[in-house]
Amino acid sequence: MTLTLKIKLERKHEEARILSLIYTIISVLLGLLVSGLVLAIHGVDLVQAYGIMAFQVFGTAIGLSEAIVRAIPIALCGIGLTVAFKAKMWNIGAEGQLLMGAIVTTGLALYLNELPRYIMIPLIFIGGFTMGALWGIIPALLRAYFNINEVIVTTMMNYIAMELVRYLIFGPWRGAKEWGYPITDEISDTAKLMAIPGTRIHIETLLICLISALAVYFIMNKTVFGYEVKVVGENPDAAKYAGISFTRIAILSMLISGGLAGIAGTGEVAGIHHRLRYPESISMGYGFTAIIAAWLARLNPIGVLLTSLFFGGLTVSGHLMKMIFRLPVAVVNVFNGVVLLSILIADLMTRYRIEVVLER
Amino acid sequence: MNSGQILSKPIVEMKNIVKRFPGVVANDHINFKVYPGEVHALLGENGAGKTTLMNILYGIYRPDEGEILIDGRRVEIKSPRDAIKLGIGMVHQHFMLIETLSAIENIALSMEASFINPTESIRSEIEDLMNKYGLKVDLDAKVWQLSTGEKQKVEILKAICRGTRILILDEPTAVLTPSEVKGLFKFMRKMVKEGKSIIFVTHKLKEVMEVSDRVTVLRKGRVVGVMKTSETNENELARMMVGREVLFTIEKPKVEIGRVKLKVENLRVLGDRGELAVKDVSFIVRAGEIYGIAGVAGNGQRELVEAIAGLRKAVSGKIIINGVDVTNRDPKTIANLGVAFIPENRRMGYVPGLNIAENLILRCYEQKPFTIKGVLNSRAIREYALKLIREYNIVTPTPEAPAKTLSGGNIQRMILARELSGKCEVILAAHPTYGLDVKSTEYVRKLLLRQKERGAAILLVSEDLDEIISLSDRIAVMFNGQIVGEIKSDEADIEMLGEMMAGIKI
Numbered sequence: 001m002t003l004t005l006k007i008k009l010e011r012k013h014e015e016a017r018i019l020s021l022i023y024t025i026i027s028v029l030l031g032l033l034v035s036g037l038v039l040a041i042h043g044v045d046l047v048q049a050y051g052i053m054a055f056q057v058f059g060t061a062i063g064l065s066e067a068i069v070r071a072i073p074i075a076l077c078g079i080g081l082t083v084a085f086k087a088k089m090w091n092i093g094a095e096g097q098l099l100m101g102a103i104v105t106t107g108l109a110l111y112l113n114e115l116p117r118y119i120m121i122p123l124i125f126i127g128g129f130t131m132g133a134l135w136g137i138i139p140a141l142l143r144a145y146f147n148i149n150e151v152i153v154t155t156m157m158n159y160i161a162m163e164l165v166r167y168l169i170f171g172p173w174r175g176a177k178e179w180g181y182p183i184t185d186e187i188s189d190t191a192k193l194m195a196i197p198g199t200r201i202h203i204e205t206l207l208i209c210l211i212s213a214l215a216v217y218f219i220m221n222k223t224v225f226g227y228e229v230k231v232v233g234e235n236p237d238a239a240k241y242a243g244i245s246f247t248r249i250a251i252l253s254m255l256i257s258g259g260l261a262g263i264a265g266t267g268e269v270a271g272i273h274h275r276l277r278y279p280e281s282i283s284m285g286y287g288f289t290a291i292i293a294a295w296l297a298r299l300n301p302i303g304v305l306l307t308s309l310f311f312g313g314l315t316v317s318g319h320l321m322k323m324i325f326r327l328p329v330a331v332v333n334v335f336n337g338v339v340l341l342s343i344l345i346a347d348l349m350t351r352y353r354i355e356v357v358l359e360r
Numbered sequence: 361m362n363s364g365q366i367l368s369k370p371i372v373e374m375k376n377i378v379k380r381f382p383g384v385v386a387n388d389h390i391n392f393k394v395y396p397g398e399v400h401a402l403l404g405e406n407g408a409g410k411t412t413l414m415n416i417l418y419g420i421y422r423p424d425e426g427e428i429l430i431d432g433r434r435v436e437i438k439s440p441r442d443a444i445k446l447g448i449g450m451v452h453q454h455f456m457l458i459e460t461l462s463a464i465e466n467i468a469l470s471m472e473a474s475f476i477n478p479t480e481s482i483r484s485e486i487e488d489l490m491n492k493y494g495l496k497v498d499l500d501a502k503v504w505q506l507s508t509g510e511k512q513k514v515e516i517l518k519a520i521c522r523g524t525r526i527l528i529l530d531e532p533t534a535v536l537t538p539s540e541v542k543g544l545f546k547f548m549r550k551m552v553k554e555g556k557s558i559i560f561v562t563h564k565l566k567e568v569m570e571v572s573d574r575v576t577v578l579r580k581g582r583v584v585g586v587m588k589t590s591e592t593n594e595n596e597l598a599r600m601m602v603g604r605e606v607l608f609t610i611e612k613p614k615v616e617i618g619r620v621k622l623k624v625e626n627l628r629v630l631g632d633r634g635e636l637a638v639k640d641v642s643f644i645v646r647a648g649e650i651y652g653i654a655g656v657a658g659n660g661q662r663e664l665v666e667a668i669a670g671l672r673k674a675v676s677g678k679i680i681i682n683g684v685d686v687t688n689r690d691p692k693t694i695a696n697l698g699v700a701f702i703p704e705n706r707r708m709g710y711v712p713g714l715n716i717a718e719n720l721i722l723r724c725y726e727q728k729p730f731t732i733k734g735v736l737n738s739r740a741i742r743e744y745a746l747k748l749i750r751e752y753n754i755v756t757p758t759p760e761a762p763a764k765t766l767s768g769g770n771i772q773r774m775i776l777a778r779e780l781s782g783k784c785e786v787i788l789a790a791h792p793t794y795g796l797d798v799k800s801t802e803y804v805r806k807l808l809l810r811q812k813e814r815g816a817a818i819l820l821v822s823e824d825l826d827e828i829i830s831l832s833d834r835i836a837v838m839f840n841g842q843i844v845g846e847i848k849s850d851e852a853d854i855e856m857l858g859e860m861m862a863g864i865k866i
Contacts, residue, residue, distance in 0.1 A: 224734050227718065227725055234713040240671060241701070241708050242722045243692030 020350040024296065027342030028310075035335035044325045052324065053317040063316060065199035069272065071305075071312030072202070073098060073264035073283065075209050077290030078297070078304040079216050080260030085299055086220065087253040088233040089140065093154030095287025096161035097258040099279055100135045101128035101265025103165060106173070106184055106276040109191035109269070117190040121204060124191055124266050132262015133255040135161065140254035144247040150254075158287070162279040169276055183277040193271040202271025205263070209305075212260055216301040229253055261287060284315065285333070292340045295347075311336070369432055371396045371557050372417065372448075372526055377426035379412055386412040387423070388581040394526065399548055399558045401568040401589070403601055404578035405656075405823050410561045411453070413578070414528050417559075418450045419443040430526075449519030450528040455511050457503045463514045464499040470518045482521070489521060493547045508633075509540040516547070527551065530561045545571045563601070563656055565594045565862040577601055598858030602825040613813050617833070618647030621817035622668070622786045627677035629660075629667040637663040639841040640677070645786070645817040650808065652832030652849070653821045656861050660841035661821045662704055665790050668819070669701040670694040681786055695723050698785035702775060702792050704821070709775040712764035716756055717745035719763045720778050752777035753803075769800035776807055787811055787818040793827060805831060825854050825861075839863045 032050070039049050057063040077094035084091040104127040108120075115123065139153035168184070175185035193202035220226035232239040232249040239246060268282050269275070276282065289311050296310075297303030314335060321327045372394040379387040386409045394400045404410045415421045417428065419437040428435055430446050437443050443450070457466050467486060468478040483499070490496055495513045503511060512532060519527055529548075533541045548558050548571055560572055568575050569589060577585040577600045585600045622645040631637030638660045645651040655661055666672040668679055670691035679687045686694050695701070703709045710719050721730050721741055729740040745759035754773045756766060766774065772792070780787070789808060793801040808831060812818055822828050828835055829852050836846040837860040845860050 222736050222738075224726055224731050224736065227736060230714060230718075231711050231722070235707070235711045237705070237708040238711045238722065241669075241691060241703060242725075243670075243690055243695065 020298070020346075023346035023349055024298075024343065027346040028296070028339055030342045031335055031339030034338045035331065038331055038334050039321075039325075039327070042325065042327055042331075044321070044327065049321065049325070052320050053313070056320055057313045057317045062199075063313075065196070065201055066316045067309060067313035068206070069200045069202075069312070070284075070286075070315045071308040072205050072209050072267055073286040074290050074293050074311055075305055075308035076205070076212065076264035076267070077261045077287050078293040078308055079209070079213050079301045080257035081290055081294040082297070082299040082301045082304060083216060083220065083229065083253045084136075084257035085294060086233050087229045087249055089143070089250055089253050089257075090151045091136065091139075091154050091254060091257050092151055092291065093136065093139065093157050093287070094257070094261040094264075094290050095283060095285065096154070096158035097132040097135045097261035098265040098268070098283050098287050099158075099161040099165050101132040101262030102269045102276060102282050103161075103168065103265075104128055104131040104262070105191075105266040105269040106168075106187065109187035110173070110184065113188035113190065115190060120188075120190045121193070121270075124270055125204070125208065125263055128262040128264075128266030129259040130262070132265065133259035135262070136254035136258020137251055140250040144250045165276060165279040165282065169278070173276060175275070184275045186274050187270065191270050192274055193267070195271070200272060202267055205267030205271055208263055208267075212263075213301045213305050216256070220301070225252065261290075284329075289315075289336060292336055292343070295340070295343055368396055370394060370429075371431060372559075373429040373432070374413070374417065375427050375429070377413065377416060377423045377428075379409075379416060379421060379423050385581050387416070389426070390578070390581070390583055392576055392583070393586075394557050394559055395574075396525075396557055397552050397555045398573040399552050399560055399571055401572035401575040402559055402561045402578065403563065403565070403568055403575055403597060405563055405601060408578040408601075409581040410578055411530060414450065414530055414559065414561055417443065418448060418528060444522055444524075447523060447525035448528065449522060449524035449526070451512065451515045451519050451530065451532060453530045455515055457511060457514060459504040460502060462500050462502050463497050463506065463510075463517075466503060466514055467499075467518050467521060471521055486517060486521060489517060493520075493550055494543065495547060509536050509543075512536065512540075512544075520551075524556070526557045526559065528559045528561065531563075532560070533562065533564065533567055541567070565597050565601075568597060569594055594862055595855060595859065598862055599855060602854060602858055612830070613809060615648040615813055615815075617649050618815060620644045621647050621682055622819065623678075623680040624664075624668065625678040625680070627664070627667060627679065628675040629663045629672055630675055631660075631663050636675070637841050638667065641838075641841075641843055642677075643836060643843065643846070645819055647785075647815045647817050648812055649834070650812055650818040650820055650832045652828040652835040653819065653838055653843075654825060654828045654835055654857055654861055655821075655823070655838035657823055659838045661838055662790065664838070665701075665704070665788050665819070665821055668694075669699065669703075669788055698783050700779035700782065700784040700787045700816075702779055702787070702789045704790035704794070706768075706771060706775070710763050710771055712762070714763060715760045716749070716754070716763055716766070716774060717741050717759035719774060720745045720748055720759075723778060724782065748777040748781055751781075772800060772804065776804060780807060780811060784811065784816055787816050788821075789818060790821045791823065792820070793822070793824070825857055828857075829854065837861055 036046050040046055057067055077098060081091055081094060105124045108124050108127050112120070135157060139150040139157065142148040142153055143150045169182045173184045175183055177185055193204045195202055220229065228244045228249055231242060231244055232246055236246060264286065273282060293304055293307040293311050296307040318329050318331060321331060322329050370393040374390060374392040377387050377390045390413055392413065402410050412421065416423050417437065419439045419442050422438070428437060435446060437446065464479045464483065464486065468482055471482060486499065495517060497506070497510050497513045503514065506514065532544060536544060552558055562568060572589045574588050575592065575597065576583060577597060579601060625642050627638055627641045628636060629638035641664060643651065653661055663672055667674050670686070670689055674687055678685060681694070681697050681699060684697060686697065711722065721744070725731060729737055731737065742759055749756060749759060752773045754770050754777065756770065763771065763774065792808065793804050805827070808818060808820070820828065820831060829849055832849045834846060835849050835852050835857065836843045837857060839861065840863065
């Protein structure tokens with residue numbers, strides 16, 4: 001006689017919001033704990049490590065301001081992703097869309113350096129949005145017309161964007177005044193964003209970020225376009241029946257998603273680095289972290305602001321740990337991965353009743 | 361005929377099987393016996409409960425009541441694995457193959473082939489089976505490269521290479537060309553000659569007569585007849601399959617028939633596989649008239665209705681609504697001309713994740729007062745939803761409840777509420793009562809008659825002949841993509857319609 005252990009999943013009808021929140025919090029804590037294990041393996045004092053995370057990052061002005069600096073690009077990408085994901089367009093390419101925004105911003109700032117500030121600043125944001133949007137539309141078109149999986153296309157286009165940045169900084173755009181380093185010259189002052197004094201927080205991008213969170217919330221919940229996105233995402237057959245064009249929704253949702261990521265790129269170049277440099281330096285995986293931030297916020301754009309701040313803080317604490325404990329920054333990536341897995345499990349638990357049964 | 365063997369003990373015996381789904385009794389105390397060495401046809405309309413019964417035998421569903429005996433011994437079939445162990449194999453209507461693997465890899469997957477070099481260890485065995493039964497397939501071709509008929513052969517090989525004694529074929533001919541059907545029948549006869557049994561699930565009368573030894577007829581979840589094929593004929597089977605008893609009597613209102621509202625001229629439409637599914641169909645429907653299209657599913661009705669609704673392109677021909685040529689126009693334009701569409705596939709008609717109010721505006725969300733300058737007016741939407749919920753008796757605590765929490769009958773009410781509440785001029789109703797319980801069925805039929813009184817032109821597609829006869833003014837029968845006959849409903853005779861549906865009289 002053999003006994004088998006079976007796990008049965010049964011769909012729940014009601015969606016429990018409070019339960020979902022509880023599971024989300026548990027999943028974050030679980031992520032912290034498991035990555036704590038990684039820290040412990042490196043011989044780090046856990047109390048001290050969590051202390052840094054809680055107090056140095058979120059408890060000091062400079063820590064918090066740095067967390068906000070990292071949160072801005074994550075939030076911009078994440079807000080856009082809520083739209084794409086609602087349409088079930090799995091955009092994994094925010095990273096590349098961000099970099100394309102960074103490229104255009106650098107180009108405009110370097111070559112049109114005689115433009116006055118009040119034209120230059122709007123121009124680089126429009127340029128960043130347009131280029132990011134374009135980078136997002138390409139996979140949408142391939143999906144709509146040739147049914148090519150957008151996950152693969154968006155993922156691969158990240159690498160194209162990264163290599164393009166590398167080509168530019170090693171090749172045509174390598175700075176004349178930079179002693180041969182693979183970076184561009186510094187952009188003109190007219191293209192530099194304003195910072196909150198004493199911090200690196202670039203005001204223009206922060207404002208755009210906050211406004212776009214509200215705007216996307218409004219669009220998704222109160223407008224015809226938001227309604228159409230939800231119908232297409234939930235049931236493409238019903239969308240066809242209602243006469244909603246999949247192509248249009250795919251393109252527009254990827255346009256918003258890619259465009260906001262492009263703006264994040266503008267912010268990084270014009271607000272932080274003031275030049276184009278290695279893709280890993282321009283974006284430390286913000287476009288990927290944004291995927292987790294968007295899911296953790298349950299695709300609510302306003303919630304993305306909070307989750308981005310959390311992941312921004314985490315990135316900063318990763319840097320602190322690197323300095324204090326001489327740990328690899330990859331520890332942060334471990335944490336991100338564990339949290340994403342925990343969220344997915346939490347999601348499953350809110351939607352299904354899980355039963356473990358012994359069967360003969 | 362193998363009538364001699366029928367005297368032996370049954371190999372499969374299903375006793376008093378009951379299976380309920382929310383709102384429907386799919387199998388209502390069914391008794392079903394299969395003997396060794398016979399092709400046993402399980403005949404019935406769509407929704408009669410054939411597939412449910414077979415899924416119970418194959419362990420996909422568990423029955424709510426009743427028992428199953430194999431070789432006279434009571435068995436519990438908890439999963440397809442149990443069924444396979446008992447020697448039961450099933451070829452599903454929708455193939456369960458992995459497209460990117462080769463044919464032999466698919467077969468090896470389903471067998472417990474050896475861990476090392478699994479495909480080679482079974483190759484000779486499979487080749488023997490192929491030769492023996494005439495099931496020639498290129499074993500090394502990837503499944504996606506195979507034709508539908510060849511895929512079916514792979515499925516059959518998969519099912520019989522495991523020492524299957526009882527093979528279930530669920531609507532196997534639906535996807536085959538006539539010559540492929542001949543090949544399949546040859547295989548079936550060969551298999552039963554060896555003393556094995558085949559359960560042949562179908563709704564095609566001709567095929568029952570051609571290949572089976574005995575037949576069990578199901579209707580609305582019940583067994584309505586079991587007999588030797590040699591002792592019956594297509595007429596009798598048709599009558600049993602569609603039944604005679606009327607659910608309830610309908611007072612057909614006297615309505616003045618008005619001008620032509622829907623006109624279809626020489627319409628040709630392609631099916632999903634690129635075949636010509638609708639062949640030169642022409643008809644008109646006038647105001648206040650219900651035009652019924654009878655026919656066994658898969659004879660072009662779905663494609664016809666979808667073309668009229670704008671969901672499918674017409675190859676040639678014309679569709680005219682209220683004097684406006686709408687051929688190949690988009691679904692929104694057509695809906696805005698006052699065309700209501702109750703789709704055959706309910707999944708298409710609603711969005712499970714959105715709430716009821718949002719579902720109720722699915723076809724008019726862009727219009728005032730629901731949308732003003734691109735912004736949704738949630739108050740107007742809510743009020744409208746409350747009104748429809750009341751008018752159409754949709755059972756829900758609130759319009760904000762997700763549509764997926766509704767029962768099947770209530771989902772259909774929601775769809776009808778949305779489609780019929782506008783100024784509908786033409787109603788395309790495809791199987792509007794399919795899968796509904798008696799109460800909801802009655803409600804839906806009354807709604808359609810009310811619309812007829814209002815002067816709407818209604819195109820009713822149904823497999824249920826009672827429904828067609830009791831509601832329609834004129835009836836057309838579709839067979840093989842064509843309208844093979846049109847009669848007034850008061851001259852209609854269920855036997856004659858049954859024959860036409862089966863393609864006997866053309």
